[in-house]
Amino acid sequence: MEGISKSFHGIHANKDINLSVESGEILGLLGENGAGKTTLMNILYGLYQPEAGQIKINGRPIRITNPMESILHGIGMVHQHFMLIQNHSVIENIALGYKDTPFFFPKIKIREKVASFSRQFNFTIDLNRKIWQLSAGEQQRVEIIKSLLNGADLLILDEPTSVLTPREIEELIHILRQMKADGHCVIFISHKLDEIMNICDRVVVLQKGSIVGSADTNQTDKKTLARMMVGRDVVFNISREKIDRGPKILSADQVHVAGDMGLPAVKGVSFDLYENEIFGIAGVAGNGQRELAEAVTGIRKIDSGKITINGKDITNLSPRHIYDHGVSHVPEERIRFGIAPGLFLYDNAILKQHHLKKFSRRYFLKYDQVKHHTRGIVDDFRVHTHSIDNQIKNLSGGNIQKLILGREISEQPQLLVASHPTYGLDVGATEFLRHHLLNLRKQGSTVLLFSEDLEEIFELCDRIAIIFAGEFMGIFDSDDERLCEIGLMMAGSNRM
Amino acid sequence: MIRLSFTDRYKITRLRALMTNIFSLAAGLVVISIIFLIAGVNPLFAIAEIFQGSFGSMYGFKETITKAIPLILIGAGLTLAFRAKFWNIGAEGQLLMGAIFSTWTGLAFGNTLPSFVIIPLMFAAGFLGGALWGIIPAILKIRYAINEVISTLMLNYICAHILTMLIVGPWKGASRFGFPGTDNLPEASILSVIPGSRIHYVTLILAIACAAILTLVIYRTRFGYEARVVGENPDAGKYAGINFFKTTLILMAVSGGLAGLAGVGEVAGIHHYLSYPASVSSGYGFTAIIVAWLAKLNPLYTIFSGIFFAGILVGGDAIQISLGLPAATVEIVNGTLLIFLIMGDYFLHNKINVTFSRA
Numbered sequence A: 001m002e003g004i005s006k007s008f009h010g011i012h013a014n015k016d017i018n019l020s021v022e023s024g025e026i027l028g029l030l031g032e033n034g035a036g037k038t039t040l041m042n043i044l045y046g047l048y049q050p051e052a053g054q055i056k057i058n059g060r061p062i063r064i065t066n067p068m069e070s071i072l073h074g075i076g077m078v079h080q081h082f083m084l085i086q087n088h089s090v091i092e093n094i095a096l097g098y099k100d101t102p103f104f105f106p107k108i109k110i111r112e113k114v115a116s117f118s119r120q121f122n123f124t125i126d127l128n129r130k131i132w133q134l135s136a137g138e139q140q141r142v143e144i145i146k147s148l149l150n151g152a153d154l155l156i157l158d159e160p161t162s163v164l165t166p167r168e169i170e171e172l173i174h175i176l177r178q179m180k181a182d183g184h185c186v187i188f189i190s191h192k193l194d195e196i197m198n199i200c201d202r203v204v205v206l207q208k209g210s211i212v213g214s215a216d217t218n219q220t221d222k223k224t225l226a227r228m229m230v231g232r233d234v235v236f237n238i239s240r241e242k243i244d245r246g247p248k249i250l251s252a253d254q255v256h257v258a259g260d261m262g263l264p265a266v267k268g269v270s271f272d273l274y275e276n277e278i279f280g281i282a283g284v285a286g287n288g289q290r291e292l293a294e295a296v297t298g299i300r301k302i303d304s305g306k307i308t309i310n311g312k313d314i315t316n317l318s319p320r321h322i323y324d325h326g327v328s329h330v331p332e333e334r335i336r337f338g339i340a341p342g343l344f345l346y347d348n349a350i351l352k353q354h355h356l357k358k359f360s361r362r363y364f365l366k367y368d369q370v371k372h373h374t375r376g377i378v379d380d381f382r383v384h385t386h387s388i389d390n391q392i393k394n395l396s397g398g399n400i401q402k403l404i405l406g407r408e409i410s411e412q413p414q415l416l417v418a419s420h421p422t423y424g425l426d427v428g429a430t431e432f433l434r435h436h437l438l439n440l441r442k443q444g445s446t447v448l449l450f451s452e453d454l455e456e457i458f459e460l461c462d463r464i465a466i467i468f469a470g471e472f473m474g475i476f477d478s479d480d481e482r483l484c485e486i487g488l489m490m491a492g493s494n495r496m
Numbered sequence B: 001m002i003r004l005s006f007t008d009r010y011k012i013t014r015l016r017a018l019m020t021n022i023f024s025l026a027a028g029l030v031v032i033s034i035i036f037l038i039a040g041v042n043p044l045f046a047i048a049e050i051f052q053g054s055f056g057s058m059y060g061f062k063e064t065i066t067k068a069i070p071l072i073l074i075g076a077g078l079t080l081a082f083r084a085k086f087w088n089i090g091a092e093g094q095l096l097m098g099a100i101f102s103t104w105t106g107l108a109f110g111n112t113l114p115s116f117v118i119i120p121l122m123f124a125a126g127f128l129g130g131a132l133w134g135i136i137p138a139i140l141k142i143r144y145a146i147n148e149v150i151s152t153l154m155l156n157y158i159c160a161h162i163l164t165m166l167i168v169g170p171w172k173g174a175s176r177f178g179f180p181g182t183d184n185l186p187e188a189s190i191l192s193v194i195p196g197s198r199i200h201y202v203t204l205i206l207a208i209a210c211a212a213i214l215t216l217v218i219y220r221t222r223f224g225y226e227a228r229v230v231g232e233n234p235d236a237g238k239y240a241g242i243n244f245f246k247t248t249l250i251l252m253a254v255s256g257g258l259a260g261l262a263g264v265g266e267v268a269g270i271h272h273y274l275s276y277p278a279s280v281s282s283g284y285g286f287t288a289i290i291v292a293w294l295a296k297l298n299p300l301y302t303i304f305s306g307i308f309f310a311g312i313l314v315g316g317d318a319i320q321i322s323l324g325l326p327a328a329t330v331e332i333v334n335g336t337l338l339i340f341l342i343m344g345d346y347f348l349h350n351k352i353n354v355t356f357s358r359a
Helices: A039-046 A067-072 A090-097 A106-121 A137-147 A167-183 A195-199 A222-230 A289-298 A319-324 A365-378 A397-410 A427-442 A454-460 A483-488 B016-040 B041-056 B058-083 B089-111 B115-144 B148-166 B199-219 B221-233 B234-239 B244-271 B277-281 B285-295 B299-323 B329-349
Strands: A003-006 A011-017 A026-031 A052-057 A061-063 A075-080 A152-156 A185-190 A202-206 A210-216 A248-259 A265-276 A277-282 A300-308 A327-330 A415-419 A448-450 A463-468 A473-478 B002-008 B350-356
Touching: A011 A039, A011 A052, A011 A210, A026 A039, A026 A195, A026 A222, A039 A075, A039 A152, A039 A185, A067 A075, A075 A137, A090 A106, A090 A137, A106 A137, A137 A167, A167 A185, A167 A195, A167 A202, A185 A195, A195 A222, A202 A222, A210 A222, A248 A289, A248 A448, A265 A277, A265 A289, A265 A300, A265 A448, A265 A473, A277 A427, A277 A454, A289 A300, A289 A319, A289 A327, A289 A415, A289 A448, A319 A327, A327 A397, A365 A397, A397 A415, A397 A427, A415 A427, A415 B089, A427 A448, A427 A454, A448 A454, A463 A483, A473 A483, A483 B221, B016 B041, B016 B329, B041 B299, B058 B089, B058 B199, B058 B221, B058 B244, B058 B285, B058 B299, B089 B115, B089 B148, B089 B244, B089 B277, B089 B285, B115 B148, B115 B244, B148 B277, B199 B221, B199 B244, B199 B299, B221 B234, B221 B244, B234 B244, B244 B277, B244 B285, B285 B299, B285 B329, B299 B329, B329 B350
Parallel strands: A026 A185, A026 A202, A075 A152, A152 A185, A277 A448, A277 A463, A327 A415, A415 A448
Antiparallel strands: A003 A011, A003 A052, A052 A061, A202 A210, A248 A265, A248 A300, A463 A473, B002 B350
């Protein structure tokens, strides 16, 4: 790719970018949220058209106007959010994207082909299972097979590890190494330094749409890369000062919650939360974390059990009443629950708080105060926007997230329920947010932190519970030696 | 090779919005001209006639204002419902229900109460009637997840038939000599008009006041905020602790209620008795959907879009008479203009870039 430029709303997403990949190479593309990584790859995959520059394959300039053409040129892409049809089987999904699929009886012809590919890369997937029955890691493998089957020489993976468990990440790395040995090349998009160092041969760092550096991974280190990416030094290990915990805030007793399908998702969970404490719930996604968070914050009904805050029963109160008891919530699906996309930034900045005296008289909202409050959040949390009179849907995912976090934290809640708060955030924003959580703890708040990121859990939490299949495998102090078994506990064995 | 690409225009100035609308209308008029040519009429003459008939003469202008009254009232109410993404297609039925309620009130008390009591009472009854008819689909939607487009649309027919049943049955007036329709409303319950016109000014003032107040409600109040959040993203509304049931109920009561007020105006201001549904309303409930949309869901702007559309209705009547064109011509003019205005909206929000390149 030579001299690629692309802009949205007059802001450069990519500016004069030169990038090359050789066969048998794994290239890392590193950058903060909104640095332009995904845009660049979407141009290569034909989803966007560059405003300037050209793409060459084997030295020959080509023009890619849609994904079909890029597939013919041997480029495959696995998106961050998988493009699979949930109700169809694995084989049907593969057949759908395959260029030589016959019109009649499509599955028979390609079944053997898929099977041989699976053997080559040690995939073990039942081809007849429906996509929705598969884990995120398995779905990703289906996407990879799809691309390889279409003859992809260059495979683009957009943040492939963000949805995977540690074990699945190992398997993915294994697959990538094998592809490399076969002469494929891979572009690996990530903002996680460890992975880049571990997987890639070479890394290119993007910042605000431009390339700010590149290096061979065996000749650089994490610190250097982080500085390139953020433009300043980043502290990797935040020190958590010792604070004695205060009185009990929340108590959950034998809580049972049903999931979306009506099946039990949380099965008899009990725990207490105290002031000046960060309580972490670690576990692989889909083990009841979302249901538990929604139950505590009142979005989801509790089937049985009891939750009290400061001794007052809040079981099955409305979300607003629970909010009024001092409980803030950073939801897991932020775009789905956290914002009204077509409304302005300042409208979104008071979602859930609009009924407070601060922002409203009896019937009218005090828009002056609301705007003032919004400007505060935008400044404090470094939300990039040209103005607060901007529809929030125009912001990037990371910026929306910062606004939501700002909204939920700025009111100094007594209890903050935070689900994967740093998911999708870049190094700089993550560091900033973790500091904020520790600050809340210092000022007497409690944080209930749901996270899959063990590094985050260990860095922040005073106590850690491991959740598996809706039950706690145990609750530990963060310095408990038994936590070295945490991986096994997350996988459901070794109950303590 | 010429390539077109579209990019979002994220800042829209008022001037650009105005110019886009004017340009769209002009483009629409060109297409309408072609239709007139096919019909064998000089398009310039026909368009001049429409304008002359609606805004160009005193008589026409008064008629335009008269027809704008229900359009503004209903249109303003619809903006609220549409903001919350409640697709209320049932304003026609809500108008008729308002007409039924107020006619009953007028006939029952008009002979005993003075004008300054009975008229507010009739407006209150009309609002209540429209509101009740609006609340039904709201409850159906919230409690039983029944699509409001279907239910509001169907309730129009039900209401029209209830009205017909009343005027051919129990409410048939003795003074009608066997023809369907109620007796005339008593003198005290009839709205006075601006002399020399049919403009029942009380309803006109009410319409403009409602549009202004609703604008304030939508943009400045907690309720308006909650309605907008629910409309944008019901899940976020739930997360924010907004009572979906209450919000939807109130906004449909208001939306239906305003249509009910329009019904009061038509009965007490124009016809003075309850006759067939088609003559009580002549489709205002549906035209108002376009009025609300054209006003970009801003109640205040329905004052202008309401007058504009009333003008087209009146002008259409005029060319029917003077040029002998079929009644459907008005609908064609209406529809064409609307399509062009909607298309203009796309070009307002998206910028088109034309690039020339060698393939």
